[in-house]
Amino acid sequence: MLGLKGKVAICTGSGRKLGLGAAILRRLAAEGCDVVVSDLGTPDRLLASGDIGASDEMEAIAAELRGLGVRVLVIPCDVRSEASVQNLIGRTVAELGRLDILVNNAGVGYLLKPFIDATLEEWQLVLDVNLTGTFLCSKHAARHMRSAGQGGRIINIASQAAKTGFAHLAAYVSSKHGMVGFTRSSAIELGGDGITVNAVCPNHVTTGLGAKQNEYYAKVRGQTPEQFMAAMRQRIPLGRPGVPGDTAAAVAFLASDDARYITGEAMNVSGGEETH
Template sequence: MISIDLSQKTVLITGAKSGIGKGIADLFLEAGARVALADVAFKEDFKIVSEKLAHLHLDVTRKEEIEKAVDTLTAFWEPIDVLVNSAGISTMDFAIDIKENDWDRVMAVNAKGTYLVSQVVARQMTDRGISGRIINIASQAGKNGYRCMGNYCASKHAVLGFTKVMAIELAAKGILVNAICPGIVETPMKKRERVDGAKLRGLTPEQIYQEDCSQVPLGRTAQPADVANVALFLASPLSAYMTGQAINVTGGMTMH
């Protein structure tokens, strides 16, 4: 029987206090990894929770915070083997009504944050000769357009473009860079989006939920664990011949 053992790996996951990031963290801990959960919602700069778990306060839009967090983490544990960029936010509005500060905020966290954290960690990996993994949590919104989500879609298209470039440039260093494109995942952010989207479209959140389910061939929306399973595969030796990929986890909703 094949099992995935990450007991010798140090993993940094951004946006890990809830949602997809937390789901990935939970599964990686089960696989034995040392996991640092980084999130702007954590109060302490660095807190050891257990032998295998740490919490980091991290604003992914601030390079100096990222550099400090990475230095602190690697000084306490080992160099980072796996980075999961899961930090992400969204706002809802029709394209012609998107406020400039909402555009800037979503692009800063989703696109700039992925670029900054990846850059800092990739430099550490190359400096220390680590054959690492970078896993970017993009979205099927990085391949399609969805009403009331213009800034979010733009940010996730940017994540996919940057994933491909990093994959090309870091391949010779033994660093594999891939993205996961989740579909509709039941997270606190998705529940808030249904409320906001319902107001914009004159519907109820329940109607939005039913609409979501009707678009998925498998007949249900995803749970964070569905995404975490693919992240675990990408962090493992089983994906050793994959880089620059954008893997759909959408229940068949997106097929390209």
């Protein structure tokens, strides 16, 4: 339907079953894309094993996606490392023959504390994964797309936190605002190559990351998680928080030929909660 059959897509940070990345790949694979599941694979000093896409979880997602009849690769990648990113792009092109769509989804959003208590190391981790990782992956994907001469799509998973400030999430909010700036600048540079660059800005989705944020904010406000969620539903015009399929649908549209004249945008997927 969307003209995506036979395209090749990478989504970073897509190794968690309940995460937005896996949902994005499910949707792109259902549209006929060959896809690359990519995530850290092994825990990091600041990222616990329960918070990252581990190797066995990546393999399980890949097996599920192969059931949709498309080709699927699993390529571990730490988006903070340029060598790791070059390996991700290089292997994708070598083994799947092309690269049409890059989704920059890898993110860290659960270092929740007042900024005056955050360490430089924590601040740097969030900026490195969310913003520098987006730069590195975009750089190497765009170099390939430019030399292949067939255009392309780069889609950056930003956040409502790219438009609005949130207490105790200063590094995250700063990195997501930065992703929108990078989206706008890179869209200008790549327009002549037929490569569009857009950001998607979801509001709350109860993934692993989202659940941690709920627990934290409910505690800070002296609410139960249920009371916190009820208040959230009340302020969202469409009456519910996001689900992973909402973000995945926006990504599929932006990846499609129907979105060929849209670039440099930061598109809200927030049930009306975010309006600018």
